[in-house]
Amino acid sequence: xxxxxxxxxxxxxxxxxxxxxxxxxxxxxxxxxxxxxxxxxxxxxxxxxxxxxxxxxxxxxxxxxxxxxxxxxxxxxxxxxxxxxxxxxxxxxxxxxxxxxxxxxxxxxxxxxxxxxxxxxxxxxxxxxxxxxxxxxxxxxxxxxxxxxxxxxxxxxxxxxxxxxxxxxxxxxxxxxxxxxxxxxxxxxxxxxxxxxxxxxxxxxxxxxxxxxxxxxxxxxxxxxxxxxxxxxxxxxxxxxxxxxxxxxxxxxxxxxxxxxxxxxxxxxxxxxxxxxxxxxxxxxxxxxxxxxxxxxxxxxxxxxxxxxxxxxxxxxxxxxxxxxxxxxxxxxxxxxxxxxxxxxxxxxxxxxxxxxxxxxxxxxxxxxxxxxxxxxxxx
Numbered sequence: 001x002x003x004x005x006x007x008x009x010x011x012x013x014x015x016x017x018x019x020x021x022x023x024x025x026x027x028x029x030x031x032x033x034x035x036x037x038x039x040x041x042x043x044x045x046x047x048x049x050x051x052x053x054x055x056x057x058x059x060x061x062x063x064x065x066x067x068x069x070x071x072x073x074x075x076x077x078x079x080x081x082x083x084x085x086x087x088x089x090x091x092x093x094x095x096x097x098x099x100x101x102x103x104x105x106x107x108x109x110x111x112x113x114x115x116x117x118x119x120x121x122x123x124x125x126x127x128x129x130x131x132x133x134x135x136x137x138x139x140x141x142x143x144x145x146x147x148x149x150x151x152x153x154x155x156x157x158x159x160x161x162x163x164x165x166x167x168x169x170x171x172x173x174x175x176x177x178x179x180x181x182x183x184x185x186x187x188x189x190x191x192x193x194x195x196x197x198x199x200x201x202x203x204x205x206x207x208x209x210x211x212x213x214x215x216x217x218x219x220x221x222x223x224x225x226x227x228x229x230x231x232x233x234x235x236x237x238x239x240x241x242x243x244x245x246x247x248x249x250x251x252x253x254x255x256x257x258x259x260x261x262x263x264x265x266x267x268x269x270x271x272x273x274x275x276x277x278x279x280x281x282x283x284x285x286x287x288x289x290x291x292x293x294x295x296x297x298x299x300x301x302x303x304x305x306x307x308x309x310x311x312x313x314x315x316x317x318x319x320x321x322x323x324x325x326x327x328x329x330x331x332x333x334x335x336x337x338x339x340x341x342x343x344x345x346x347x348x349x350x351x352x353x354x355x356x357x358x359x360x361x362x363x364x365x366x367x368x369x370x371x372x373x374x375x376x377x378x379x380x
Contacts, residue, residue, distance in 0.1 A: 032183070242334075269308075
């Protein structure tokens with residue numbers, strides 16, 4: 001086989017990170033625009049302009065979430081079993097919000113009635129805010145560890161609750177997520193609109209970027225001084241069978257920082273988070289909105305990647321039984337499965353990227369009130 005088991009596991013850890021980053025970058029500005037719907041508009045026509053900036057592309061952007069979920073299911077089945085069953089109610093809330101969003105887009109302009117539109121506008125706002133918050137909360141809880149364990153047959157037992165997830169550090173990470181997507185969505189709005197909407201969106205670029213920097217820094221300080229990490233204290237075979245029962249793990253202060261001294265290149269992730277947000281503010285001030293969107297995407301990617309590289313090689317630590325934490329070395333599918341999936345990914349992922357790029361190129365340009373009025377029966 002072209003790659004050994006250890007290499008395939010690392011490749012799929014990287015690919016999972018890239019898919020999650022792809023979702024945060026590509027679908028993240030859609031969620032951010034939903035959050036900003038009330039803040040950058042003053043009337044129904046302006047809201048229609050805002051919604052139609054993402055009207056042709058928001059459905060396609062969700063492919064990254066589907067790809068990430070599929071990758072977890074196929075490449076990391078134990079991670080899928082723990083997260084999608086143990087965190088069931090949190091996932092159900094996210095799913096409900098993601099269902100409300102397309103309904104809101106499709107229905108709001110079907111009836112020319114103020115209350116009707118207001119109802120679906122609120123649904124679109126909720127459908128932007130809730131996933132943004134809960135995805136961040138999930139990352140915060142992953143860094144702290146989730147209370148799960150296995151029996152001798154590898155059946156999963158989860159001992160937490162929805163309200164346990166809403167702890168202070170989890171909520172802090174949730175608000176980091178909300179802030180960065182506000183920045184990302186505001187940049188896209190500034191790029192795709194003009195006039196008053198663009199001016200309001202520009203203000204929220206500054207607001208979102210400053211809030212992202214501040215909250216990301218607070219989260220980093222919290223990790224350094226108040227959040228113990230997990231460390232493997234027994235010898236583990238990196239090319240061994242996928243069984244999380246045969247290792248010893250302990251909690252140690254500062255353990256999530258050791259990867260940065262072991263792999264100095266990992267420092268690029270948090271650096272990108274801060275520098276990208278700062279650059280976004282500067283480029284927005286100069287009205288270079290295309291470049292500002294790129295640096296905003298860099299910031300989002302850096303923040304998401306920071307969690308992943310800090311936890312390596314952990315996928316999901318167990319707070320109730322650390323020895324049963326999931327690692328990339330003991331929670332993956334078989335070597336053959338990973339290799340076949342890699343071949344499929346090498347073939348189809350570039351096609352998805354090329355098609356997405358082509359769609360964005362074809363649909364480039366600004367959305368204006370005049371355009372909405374000329375096509376009001378065919379647009380959201």
